[in-house]
Amino acid sequence: MLLVLTGVTAISVALLAYVNELTKEPIAQANAKTLSDAVKAVVPGFDNDPIADKKLQMVNGVEYAVYPASKGGEFIGAAVEAKAMGFGGELRVLVGFDAQGNINDYSLLSHSETPGLGSKAGEWFKKGNKGDITGMNPGAAPLTVSKDGGNVDAITASTITSRAFLGAVNAAYAAYAGNATADGATGATQINVEQPADSVAVQVADTLGLN
Numbered sequence: 001m002l003l004v005l006t007g008v009t010a011i012s013v014a015l016l017a018y019v020n021e022l023t024k025e026p027i028a029q030a031n032a033k034t035l036s037d038a039v040k041a042v043v044p045g046f047d048n049d050p051i052a053d054k055k056l057q058m059v060n061g062v063e064y065a066v067y068p069a070s071k072g073g074e075f076i077g078a079a080v081e082a083k084a085m086g087f088g089g090e091l092r093v094l095v096g097f098d099a100q101g102n103i104n105d106y107s108l109l110s111h112s113e114t115p116g117l118g119s120k121a122g123e124w125f126k127k128g129n130k131g132d133i134t135g136m137n138p139g140a141a142p143l144t145v146s147k148d149g150g151n152v153d154a155i156t157a158s159t160i161t162s163r164a165f166l167g168a169v170n171a172a173y174a175a176y177a178g179n180a181t182a183d184g185a186t187g188a189t190q191i192n193v194e195q196p197a198d199s200v201a202v203q204v205a206d207t208l209g210l211n
Contacts, residue, residue, distance in 0.1 A: 042096025118161035
């Protein structure tokens, strides 16, 4: 009996390893396409390859992937990937910023939130929706839900998810702006948004090593 169980276990492990090897490449390709499509959606108009030009920024000891976008050699913004723990698990969000640090758009890459509640984060904060964050600049003021004194409407019955999502957006901005530390409550740091728009773009491009 022991030999039979050992044999069955060995065969099962071998089959799982074989299946994993078969599916590893298709999964990697699918993930790469998802990321590529998301970058195009949140930072439109570039003519470089933001994924190939990826930079890594540290914020509070956490490494963030920054995908800088340029057109005709001029920096026009960046997409930043950030994570946060929501109600049901980890949220992965890709946030697109223009050259001045304003939010273009975002894409919720993955989540484990409750269907019909926290899962609404994929659309709730997009342009024209109730929690619309497009055009906002986390450098001017960290994004927080109205329940916490902010100006962003939380997802109905999903305040925890909303806080986590906005925390990820704030952290993404901190990585975009090249800040090594961020506020513990919001994940955001401030950049001088009163300086000329071109100066902000130059500051960020310098931080990302694009000049």
